[in-house]
Amino acid sequence: LVPFPEVQAELDSVEAELEVVELQIAELLEKQAELTSRKKRLLRKLEDACESAQTAGSSSADFPWSKELEQNLKNTFQLSKFRPLQQKAVNLSMSGKDLFLVMPTGRGKSLCYQLPAVCSEGFTLVVTPLVSLMEDQLMYLKSIHVEAATLNASSTKEHAKMVLAGMTDTKAPFKLLYVTPEKIAKSKLLMSRLEKAYNAGRLSRIAVDEVHCCSQWGHDFRPDYKLLGILKRQFPKVPLLGLTATATSSVLKDCQKILCVPEPITLTASFNRTNLYYEVRFKNSNSEESIGDIASLIEERYQGQSGIVYVFSQKDADSVSEDLQKKGINAYPYHANMAPEDKSRVHRKWSTNKIQVVVATVAFGMGIDKSDVRFVIHHTISKSIENYYQESGRAGRDDQPADCIVYFGFNDIFRISTMVVMENVGQKKLLTMVEYCQNVDRCRRSVMAVHFDEVWDDEGCNEMCDVCRHESSFFSYTGFYVGSLFLIVELASSLDEKLTPLKVTEAWMGKGPAKRRKMIQTTILSRLEVEAIITHLLLQGYLSEDFSFTPYTTYFYLKLGRKASLLKNQSHSVTMKMRKTVSNTDRLSVIADQQVKVSQVKTKEGKRSGDNTANSSVTKKVKKDL
Numbered sequence: 001l002v003p004f005p006e007v008q009a010e011l012d013s014v015e016a017e018l019e020v021v022e023l024q025i026a027e028l029l030e031k032q033a034e035l036t037s038r039k040k041r042l043l044r045k046l047e048d049a050c051e052s053a054q055t056a057g058s059s060s061a062d063f064p065w066s067k068e069l070e071q072n073l074k075n076t077f078q079l080s081k082f083r084p085l086q087q088k089a090v091n092l093s094m095s096g097k098d099l100f101l102v103m104p105t106g107r108g109k110s111l112c113y114q115l116p117a118v119c120s121e122g123f124t125l126v127v128t129p130l131v132s133l134m135e136d137q138l139m140y141l142k143s144i145h146v147e148a149a150t151l152n153a154s155s156t157k158e159h160a161k162m163v164l165a166g167m168t169d170t171k172a173p174f175k176l177l178y179v180t181p182e183k184i185a186k187s188k189l190l191m192s193r194l195e196k197a198y199n200a201g202r203l204s205r206i207a208v209d210e211v212h213c214c215s216q217w218g219h220d221f222r223p224d225y226k227l228l229g230i231l232k233r234q235f236p237k238v239p240l241l242g243l244t245a246t247a248t249s250s251v252l253k254d255c256q257k258i259l260c261v262p263e264p265i266t267l268t269a270s271f272n273r274t275n276l277y278y279e280v281r282f283k284n285s286n287s288e289e290s291i292g293d294i295a296s297l298i299e300e301r302y303q304g305q306s307g308i309v310y311v312f313s314q315k316d317a318d319s320v321s322e323d324l325q326k327k328g329i330n331a332y333p334y335h336a337n338m339a340p341e342d343k344s345r346v347h348r349k350w351s352t353n354k355i356q357v358v359v360a361t362v363a364f365g366m367g368i369d370k371s372d373v374r375f376v377i378h379h380t381i382s383k384s385i386e387n388y389y390q391e392s393g394r395a396g397r398d399d400q401p402a403d404c405i406v407y408f409g410f411n412d413i414f415r416i417s418t419m420v421v422m423e424n425v426g427q428k429k430l431l432t433m434v435e436y437c438q439n440v441d442r443c444r445r446s447v448m449a450v451h452f453d454e455v456w457d458d459e460g461c462n463e464m465c466d467v468c469r470h471e472s473s474f475f476s477y478t479g480f481y482v483g484s485l486f487l488i489v490e491l492a493s494s495l496d497e498k499l500t501p502l503k504v505t506e507a508w509m510g511k512g513p514a515k516r517r518k519m520i521q522t523t524i525l526s527r528l529e530v531e532a533i534i535t536h537l538l539l540q541g542y543l544s545e546d547f548s549f550t551p552y553t554t555y556f557y558l559k560l561g562r563k564a565s566l567l568k569n570q571s572h573s574v575t576m577k578m579r580k581t582v583s584n585t586d587r588l589s590v591i592a593d594q595q596v597k598v599s600q601v602k603t604k605e606g607k608r609s610g611d612n613t614a615n616s617s618v619t620k621k622v623k624k625d626l
């Protein structure tokens, strides 16, 4: 028995209102943070622009080594000119500065230590995470007659002995010495030889490739990289050059601490790959259709051109490549579970254009450097936008136009979500990718740029993304009614029942079990549209993920998100933009004319009916906004 029912009722209502206000404050704070960071980026852009305007007049200074660099660039490396930032990086490193170089994949970071190595006394120590990367570089250097050596776990005793002796040899049998971080961490012999070389002035430079591997915050953490601080501690006078394609400023700060580099200069190249065309296509739950689509793209648009199709799993790699083969396309799978010799055979044949398409998992990654890749198609979305940038960035390394197309499927979101569930920020990162795909009203470049702390505006896109190119074909709808969708999820939770995204979709479309359907106003939106709305609600925090573990698999369910209670407020509408398709244009304009009132729904708990009144009086308002 409640002693003062009116007071209690008023208290309840104030509490409910308070909750809504708190959520609104949280939303505004989020917005504030976003605007502040945009402001910061714009200010930086302005600064950069001013700086480059000032320096444009003065020609790059002549250094004592400039002639030698120029000659070796042309004669040894057979390159006609530097790419942006390469010259600056090389000069800084030649003048003994510690340097972090952040440059997109395939832009030519290696040259920034290879060229100084060739033009310096002694040798450059290069730390590389993968033996395969080392071998690629050694092969390349051999082809241009630059002497290089390697020490790794598979080196023979004699080879190691020869290399160790060479380190102090004044005849300099090699200009570059490639080692794994494990070698530095474990081999006292190597450290003692390095010390000798250092004292004899023969250790000219240290390059740490893929330097982000130092940091646990980076995406490729390797424990042995954590121990590399020993290099700068033991050899403080040797300039260190850290190279990466993916580090954020906080990752770099971390790397700086770990490597014990006191005050490195950081050079960051723009990540904008202007020659790449970015496109997102919708993928039906019927995967046949997307494979057919991919096959005709390859046969028509990319006939005879080299490309990669990225897939989610090893199984997909096998099945998709088989499907493509059946359609007469010269495609082969590539994944981590293949025998090493099969992997290198596929890689080799693809590199020499004997295979047109590699259907690969992300195992086909680091060290893939083919210049004339004309398309990278993602059969399944990547697990983060950074990953997508990297994977799609293997296209068009020759600076010629190339396409990056991703197939965006509703179910794939949850497949990946359960896969990254254990990763610290796995869900958050996945949602950045989903946001990129779901977006229909901003240049794809500008969505991507935010993640690299850069500003790329639409003007810089040159219609090289589907949004900029087809602007007029993107409809926008506002004020979607989602009340019954929430009732479905709310009802399920009150019945202690968990709903997969598929079940939520079907229930809203009137295909669920009768007990749910009876009280729910179903929608006449198509499946793709319903999926887009659910995705939007997940991105916005109206719905959220709810995982459940069994010994064999992880399940993904939907539950009400932190913002769900905002919907109790009648004036709060959920807005989103949706892509126009041939099939939805007519139907959606019908909805726009309708005002569907939803009948009051009684849930199991009578107390809840108040909320439902609020919900039910929200009417369906779909406005076209062309």
Ligand SMILES: Nc1ncnc2c1ncn2[C@H]1C[C@H](O)[C@@H](COP(=O)(O)OP(=O)(O)OP(=O)(O)O)O1
Binding pocket: 079, 080, 081, 082, 083, 086, 103, 104, 105, 106, 107, 108, 109, 110, 111, 244, 245, 367, 369, 371, 397
């Ligand atoms: N100045 C240049 N002009 C033309 N091509 C160049 C120039 N510099 C480098 N390249 C070519 C050589 C290589 O084939 C390609 C990629 O270089 P590389 O150093 O392997 O890239 P990277 O190390 O920045 O990428 P990743 O992050 O993938 O390791 O670019």
Ligand SMILES: [Mg+2]
Binding pocket: 109, 110, 209
């Ligand atoms: Mg590299």
Ligand SMILES: [Zn+2]
Binding pocket: 442, 443, 444, 445, 458, 461, 462, 463, 464, 465, 466, 467, 468, 469
């Ligand atoms: Zn664009």
